[in-house]
Structure formats: C-alpha cells, structure tokens
Amino acid sequence: MKLHQLRYIREVARQGLNVSLAAEALHTSQPGVSKQIQLLEEELDLQIFKRNGKRLIGVTEPGRIILERAEQVLREMENIKRVGEEFTHDDTGSLTIATTHTQARYRLPPAVTGFIEKYPGVRLTIHQGSPSQVAEQVVAAEADIGIATEAIADYPELVCLPCYQWNRCVVVPKGHPLLKDTPLTLEKIARYPVVTYDFAFTGGSLMTRTFAEKGLHPNFVLTAIDADVIKTYVTLGLGIGLLAKMAYDPDRDVGLEMLDASHLFPPSTTYVAIRRDSYLRGYMYGFIQMLAPHLDRKVVDAALKHSS
Amino acid sequence: MKLHQLRYIREVARQGLNVSLAAEALHTSQPGVSKQIQLLEEELDLQIFKRNGKRLIGVTEPGRIILERAEQVLREMENIKRVGEEFTHDDTGSLTIATTHTQARYRLPPAVTGFIEKYPGVRLTIHQGSPSQVAEQVVAAEADIGIATEAIADYPELVCLPCYQWNRCVVVPKGHPLLKDTPLTLEKIARYPVVTYDFAFTGGSLMTRTFAEKGLHPNFVLTAIDADVIKTYVTLGLGIGLLAKMAYDPDRDVGLEMLDASHLFPPSTTYVAIRRDSYLRGYMYGFIQMLAPHLDRKVVDAALKHSS
DNA sequence: CAACGTTACGCTCTTCGTAAAGATG
C-alpha cells in the first residue's frame, strides 16, 4: 500500500470517477493511475470502484470507507509537512480563512491588518460563503480556519471556540418615525417591512424565532446575505434594516440612523472553527488571538487536545 | 515523504533511539534505515532526532510532533488494511481485548464462549492488566477493545461506552458473626480487617472514599489485584473480603458466605473503550454486543462518529 | 575495542511515460 495509491483513488473520486482527469490533475500519466489503482485493489483484495466493463461508475461500500480513511492519512501527511515548514520557515506560509460576509467586512479587518503587519511573509486568503459552506471548507481542509456564527458547531470533525458575542440593531432612513418612538420593541419593528439577512445566514433563523415567540410575523420584504445590500435598500426606503450592530458605521452610512436592538434579541456568538486533527502553524495561533485575545495558544491547544 | 520513512522513525523511537535494533525489528538493513531517516530529515529540512556526533541521543521538539503524527498515519493505514480484510474475509482475523482480572474472570467468560462459537475463525487474545494499563494498551493500538471500570474515561483518544453496572459484596468464612448481625452496614464492616482490591484497581479508590465519608478507616490487611487471591485469604481467616458481587460463586466458593453490600456503595460502571479512530471489524461489534446487548452496531458507530 | 552510525557501491524491483489495443455509449 503506497501513499501515491491513496492520492490516486482520492483524486479519481474527486474528479467524478474520471481517471483521465485525475491523472491530469496529478500531473502524471493516465495508465499509471489506472495501474496503481488496480494494484491497490489487488492488494486489499476488494473493489474500491464499481465498474461497468472498463468504466468506473461508482464507489463500492468498502471503497467509501477506504476513501474516507485515505483522506485522513493524506491530511495527516500534510500536517507533517507543515511541521517541517513551521520549524524552518516559521514566518512564511499561507493562511486560508473561510468566513461570512459580515465577519469579513466588519469584524475581521483589524485582525487582518495586524496580521499582515506582523506576518508579512504569510499569504493570506479569505473565502467567503454561507455558514455551512464555511464549515464544509474547513472540514475539507480547504480552509485552515473558519469563522461563523451558525451551523458550525454541528460538525464532529471541527473544534469550535467562542470568539466574541454580538447583537443586532435596527437601521432606518434619517427622520424615520421609529427614531422618536422610544423605547424600541419587537412589536414596533414588526409594523414596518423588514430587510434582513437571508435565513441561512448569520442569526437569520434566530431572529424569526424571536419574533414568532411573541406571535409576531414581520413582513420580510428582502433577505440578503450581505449587510451592505441591506443598508442600500433601507436607504432606498424599502423598509427598515435589521442587522448586526457591528455592520453599522456612522461615518460611512450617512443616510441612515441606528437604533440599538440588543435588548430584543438574545446575543449571538461567533466561533472560530478548526479541524480537530490539523496542525496549526504559529501564525495561525497568532491570527486567532488577534481576533479574540482570550484565545491564546494554550486555550486553543487545550481545546484541540481535549477531544482529538 | 514515504510511509517507510515514517515506519522507520517510529521504530527507532520505540527501540530507544537505537537504529540497529529498529532495523532488526523491521527485518531490514541498518544502513537503509539510517539513510531513509536522513532523507526524511532533509526533505522536511529539520532534525527529528538529536545527535551527539553519530549517536542518537534524543528527539527534537518538531520530531516529537512528527512522531505523533506519523503514528496516526500508520494507524490509519492499518485501518485501511482492516477494511480490506473485513470485506473479503469477514469471519477471520484477530481480536485483542485488554481488561482487568475481575472482568476477565467473572464477566467475560459467557461473551467469550459465545464469541468463539459464532466466530471460530477469529483468533482471540486477552491481555490482563490494571485499568490504566488497559487504557494505555488501547491507546497504543495494542488492543482493539478495552474493558475496565476506572481510569479509562480520561483518555481523549478513547471512546467509552457504558457496558454494565455492578456493586460489591462482603464474603466471610462460614459461621462468621457478621452473618447474623443484619443489616450489614459500613460501620460493621470496618470493625474487621478487610481484604480487598488494590487501590489502583477496580473500584478500590471509590471504596476508601465511601468509608472515609463516614469517618471510617478500616484496616485493609491485604489488597490484591485478583478476586481469587482475596477469597483465598478470607478462607484462611485473614479478614473479611470486599469485592465485586459477580466474583462470588456459591458453587465454587464452598468455604465462604456472601453478604450483599449493594446498598452501601454507589454502583460502579464498567466501560468498553475503543480508539476513536479505529476501524472496527464486524466481529468486534459482535463481541461488544455479546457483552452488553444494548451496545449494538448503531450505538457504537454513533458514539465513534459523535466525536471523531 | 566494542558497539553503533554513516558512506559507498552494485543489484533488483518498482514506477513512470509512450504507444498501442480494447471497451463503451
């Protein structure tokens, strides 16, 4: 059993059971891939792929299990390589962060600025997506770190660390009647059309639940994945905006006013998610701590170890 | 980076940093091992082993991490091999169980009997040891399954499943005054010299704690790791025995009488422990269920998946 | 000097790529 053979079956599976594509992706010849897969199947004495004549048409039950395990092995090999890099070039490498729009736009910038200043040799990449996409990317080891608020604690492969809490606010166009009608309540919000996050997104489902508990069903005229889109439509007078307080910027959002709504909704917690089995580079610990000072190396290591 | 290289560094570490011994254990030549380790270190661009001239005298910090990861990789390769065996020879293989004396002697026999009847092709091995030794063996993948009562839930690498509960009894020589002095209490037990389990062993520490809570400090004249030893000395009149109820056999223990002590001590739970990342053969599920019928394949898989 | 690790070298086995042949839809 050779590592190459595991790489080959993984790539074939990833390329939709197309051996030719896999060979190309691996910068090798197609017959070589074919051969190695046969050898592996012969050694294990079972079929990994279902075939119809010469075509691969599926993955067998044992094949599925083997593919999972193979991924694990290859990830761990990556980790070993990382250890080498960490100890010889501890200030160069790459960091890929998966996160949602709101975090990327309003919460990460200071940490990112500090990071590129402290670790100029590290290539930083940010992938944006829905919370579940964020989680999936970390699970698939396409991202080193995931930052999101929802749907991220349910993956057994991930360790989640509470990063910070936040709450919501209402934004309205200047001169809106709600500005004088204090204090703000859920009932008053529900009288107006509401523009807010897409339900799949940060805190979306929690908001509807909070309204529903009071028997309220506001008119959600528009749901977006993007706080800037929400604010744009509020400016246009489409309705009032309900979004993360951190997404309101008094300097920039000149046509809008903000009303704190922290007392109306339970606070949400944003988490940092890491694969349990990943080996973290020094600068990754650095980034996490810049984002949440209480998450120092010890805390993160303890969380990783606690259930590895 | 080759799998062989990982095997080599693992074996060298295991053999106390002796390359020659490692080469022998791996059935290969010593220079080959030396060479491959050098190549690996060169590729990773760091030292795995500390050297004094040509002697290996220690493991470097990155080396320690790499060795851990290498073990993980090699274990996972073992698992893949197992998958092959499971699907081609699903009724042959081996099962190694690590457990304590009391479990092996009084609780496992029916399950073992049933097992060898149902799976005659599987070679069964039982390793006996203290609870911590049991746990260590499972962690080191020297045993597939660990069965013990204490000190086994603290290993993050292991998943523990509650197997069954049990409690204690007092055994006394025939005609002992305690037999007529009902009901049995802790105070009455403490009046006599006590023969019981070694403190490191099943329920030992729990018993002393229970006595101490009542301000009692019985005279433990002998502590043993073995229920049969305890009973032997009780027969000899050294004191009264305090042991697991399952360890009393009315047919065999002819010179002894048993007094239930379940009401005096909190019940203990015996757990089955498995490495989180191990691939279980079908017959392993079979054995576990024979031992504890509620632990069917679904339950075990759920527990393994829940935190892998 | 005895035990241990490294270097040197020739041999073997594996792997890879190219070319050709066989299946599939």
Added chain:
DNA sequence: CATCTTTACGAAGAGCGTAACGTTG
C-alpha cells in the same frame, strides 16, 4: 467514432543489502 480504460514495453529511479569506514564511550 470519440472518449475512456487497460495492456505492453523500455527507460529511469528508488530502495536494499553487503562491505568498508568513521565515531563514540
């Protein structure tokens, strides 16, 4: 018949073992 997989074969390369050399305590 275009696409995809397998078979065949020759060349390059990696790993292994023996033997000789260098170090360590």
